[in-house]
Amino acid sequence: xxxxxxxxxxxxxxxxxxxxxxxxxxxxxxxxxxxxxxxxxxxxxxxxxxxxxxxxxxxxxxxxxxxxxxxxxxxxxxxxxxxxxxxxxxxxxxxxxxxxxxxxxxxxxxxxxxxxxxxxxxxxxxxxxxxxxxxxxxxxxxxxxxxxxxxxxxxxxxxxxxxxxxxxxxxxxxxxxxxxxxxxxxxxxxxxxxxxxxxxxxxxxxxxxxxxxxxxxxxxxxxxxxxxxxxxxxxxxxxxxxxxxxxxxxxxxxxxxxxx
Ligand SMILES: NC(=O)c1ccc[n+]([C@@H]2O[C@H](COP(=O)([O-])OP(=O)(O)OC[C@H]3O[C@@H](n4cnc5c(N)ncnc54)[C@H](OP(=O)(O)O)[C@@H]3O)[C@@H](O)[C@H]2O)c1
Numbered sequence: 001x002x003x004x005x006x007x008x009x010x011x012x013x014x015x016x017x018x019x020x021x022x023x024x025x026x027x028x029x030x031x032x033x034x035x036x037x038x039x040x041x042x043x044x045x046x047x048x049x050x051x052x053x054x055x056x057x058x059x060x061x062x063x064x065x066x067x068x069x070x071x072x073x074x075x076x077x078x079x080x081x082x083x084x085x086x087x088x089x090x091x092x093x094x095x096x097x098x099x100x101x102x103x104x105x106x107x108x109x110x111x112x113x114x115x116x117x118x119x120x121x122x123x124x125x126x127x128x129x130x131x132x133x134x135x136x137x138x139x140x141x142x143x144x145x146x147x148x149x150x151x152x153x154x155x156x157x158x159x160x161x162x163x164x165x166x167x168x169x170x171x172x173x174x175x176x177x178x179x180x181x182x183x184x185x186x187x188x189x190x191x192x193x194x195x196x197x198x199x200x201x202x203x204x205x206x207x208x209x210x211x212x213x214x215x216x217x218x219x220x221x222x223x224x225x226x227x228x229x230x231x232x233x234x235x236x237x238x239x240x241x242x243x244x245x246x247x248x249x250x251x252x253x254x255x256x257x258x259x260x
Pocket of ligand 1: 007008009010011012031032033036064065066067068070073074091092093094114115116117118119120
């Protein structure tokens with residue numbers, strides 16, 4: 001399958017590498033920054049492009065992996081350039097497939113290929129463990145995306161807009177928010193001149209325990225124990241940091257309310 005890769009960020013890089021690795025043909029890589037496009041394109045045996053007007057109109061699949069806010073604009077440009085009866089998909093968890101019909105009504109075949117994982121360029125993802133959510137406006141394209149996705153992961157799910165929005169919301173809590181809490185933990189340790197690596201086994205065990213049961217059953221800490229004195233002590237330690245005090249209070253209250 002000839003694939004035009006639009007974007008050269010985290011997702012484009014890892015998806016591009018994986019698709020290339022399983023033998024798909026990456027024809028072009030687009031980035032507004034020519035050097036970024038060239039760097040990824042060279043790796044994938046593709047042609048670098050920094051102008052959307054130069055994107056081919058005869059790829060089998062257009063994989064749009066750009067910022068959520070730019071998907072509509074890119075799709076509209078593709079339609080204006082004459083990409084009409086080709087399959088155009090985005091990789092966003094938060095963006096409805098319906099966006100295509102609003103931003104680029106000329107596109108006849110649209111879809112989504114959303115890998116449910118956190119991607120950063122510096123870390124190699126293990127695609128065999130990544131759920132890939134697929135959807136398409138046409139049944140035959142849903143099947144096409146399903147087989148493409150099965151080439152890169154055994155975990156492929158047909159997921160509609162509403163289900164994907166639900167997944168993405170949950171993903172923000174379990175990944176984005178927990179990671180920010182790790183960053184808060186790191187800053188708190190700095191005050192005591194303590195290294196973050198001391199927290200790593202605790203973080204890893206928190207996740208590891210989920211193999212033994214649901215998260216609610218694994219909850220520990222002062223809130224679930226109703227240890228009021230400890231909670232008050234922690235809040236005093238956060239004096240002068242009202243945002244952190246509020247986060248601490250809100251999460252503690254929510255833990256208590258969830259275990260009544
Ligand atoms: N990162 C994740 O963990 C993850 C996981 C699943 C899905 N996603 C989804 O995958 C998509 C890409 O995310 P990412 O993490 O790969 O983002 P990223 O690393 O920040 O890369 C974003 C890309 O978007 C391009 N871009 C931004 N504004 C643009 C515009 N106006 N026109 C054209 N290109 C534009 C950037 O282009 P330049 O190279 O020109 O700067 C860059 O190549 C998003 O829809 C995101 O929701 C991300």
